Amino acid sequence: MEQTKFEDKLKRLDDIVNAMSQKTLSLEESLALYEEGNKIITELSKTLEEAESKVEKIIESK
């Protein structure tokens, strides 16, 4: 199944948290990942905040 953009970002966030939990990263790497993760969370929250499902009624034209 194709992943949606939202799902891609969410996956990237989880990967970041995982990578940081390994505790094998340098401080610079950790800081860079933290910033990226923080940015993703802000973006995803904003997407949820601003989204408004569009409802479309579909009737077959005869």
Added chain:
Amino acid sequence: MSLTRVVYSVSEVNRYIKNVVNNDQNLRFLSVKGEISNLKYGANGHVYFSLKDKESIISVCLFSTYAAKLKFTPQNGDEIIVLGSIDVYPARGSYQLIAVNVEQSGKGDILYELEQLKKKLALEGLFDASRKKPINLYPNAIGVITAANSAAIKDIIFNIKRRYPIADIYFFPSQVQGENAPKELLQAFNLSQKYPLDTIIIGRGGGASEDLGAFNDETLVRAIAESKIPVIAAIGHEIDSTLVDYVADKRASTPTGAAELATIDRRELELHFQDALDEMKQCLRDTVEVQKEEIENAKEDLDRMIQDKIELLKQKVELRNEQLSSLSPTGILKRGYSITLDESGKPITNAKTQKIGNKIRTIYYDGETISKVEKI
């Protein structure tokens, strides 16, 4: 010419019909064959149910006096023959079959046919768990097939918007009961396949079991089995399962439940974000802590190395010092040797240079003595 218009009250009409019905001998003590559905037991011992065949339905009332005499316990789906008379209930303008006896007449045809169809489709593997497609909980678009202006569509839209407003909703209205329902549901379903949907919800709110017939339609069931898009059945019912329930990838017992199966809840996501943030912060703190510790350790190592070096050098100096002092004359004197000088202060290295009576000076490590040579 003037017409005199006669206007009757509702009660008058209903009473008239009741009179006609009661006086028609054809409607008295007749036997009617059909299948039991919507069976209910009243508190007073009366039994109420519907008697149906493929096309029609009639209400039946079996009063407690007669119900007590039955030789079997009626159940939904039982094929029976009811002996009774038709009577009209004027207050509601409805008619009923007032039963005096009920006989069993074998398994209900409709249920039997449904059971056969279910077996056939199951044998073909249409209901196999291995065929079930996973539902993407982060959908861009969800298709909904249900009745227009129904509580079902309202509930589904409301809950999708509440949980995951990123998903757009494509609504394919269709009749869900009645003669045209199977055809309309199939048309709507086939139409939905042409849209880029992540999930399809097909269903209706609650309905009596005979109203769910469209969801047992073989063509519809086969179409759902062939769907490229995952399908969630949302057929509101308590006990009966329709074939659409079996063939769908997931089933919910209410439209709201289907919306929940189709989406992740944003509240859950927000909690997940908070957890992710907390965890990242903690990891960052830990990394800083680890680095600090490493620096601290490195400093200690360095200190120790310098200390060791100093110690080593000190020891070397000490050793050299000892070697040196053991080589110096004073060092030799300390070990028990002494130096003897003649009167001119030159060291005496040879006994033959001395004569009896010479005054000689002996130097020890802590002082000196003057002596006379007495013998050579």
